[in-house]
Amino acid sequence: QVQLVESGGGLVQAGGSLRLSCAASGRSINTRAVGWFRQAPGKEREFVAAISWSGTSTAYADSVKGRFTISRDNAKNTVYLQMLSLKSEDTGVYYCAADAPFAPVATIGSTYDYWGQGTQVTVSS
DSSP, X not given: OEEEEEXXXXXXXXXXXXXXXXXXXXXXXXXXXXXEEEEOTXXXXXXXEEEOTTSSOEEEOTTTTTTEEEEEETXXXXXXXXXXXXXXXXXXXXXXXXXEETXXXXXXXXXXXXXXXXXXXXXXX
16 A cells, blocks of 8 residues: 655745645555646646656646646655746645556546545635
8 A cells, every 4th residue: 555645735925836745655656656636626636747657757737837846756755746936726735646556657647546635735816
């Protein structure tokens, strides 16, 4: 089993920045692609970013390209999401998810095996 815990969310003004962390326990996520997804109130969950198990491949939603950066530190079993130039539309609960071992980067949530509980990000305008 893989347990994922997100942290780093909070309240920030528009234009500000946050760095989210996704820390894994139990089994390592070093061989798993990890994705970030978010869900705003009244909306469906949407893909934000993903990184391959090796860190050499990444994918981003068009809405966050150039503002968000996903990275990982396999020595710490942790994946990060650096968010810059935040906008009110970035508000939501952010979830990290881990895929099957050695699976390619995926943008569809249903392909992921393990999910964290989420961390709230609120951007005030």
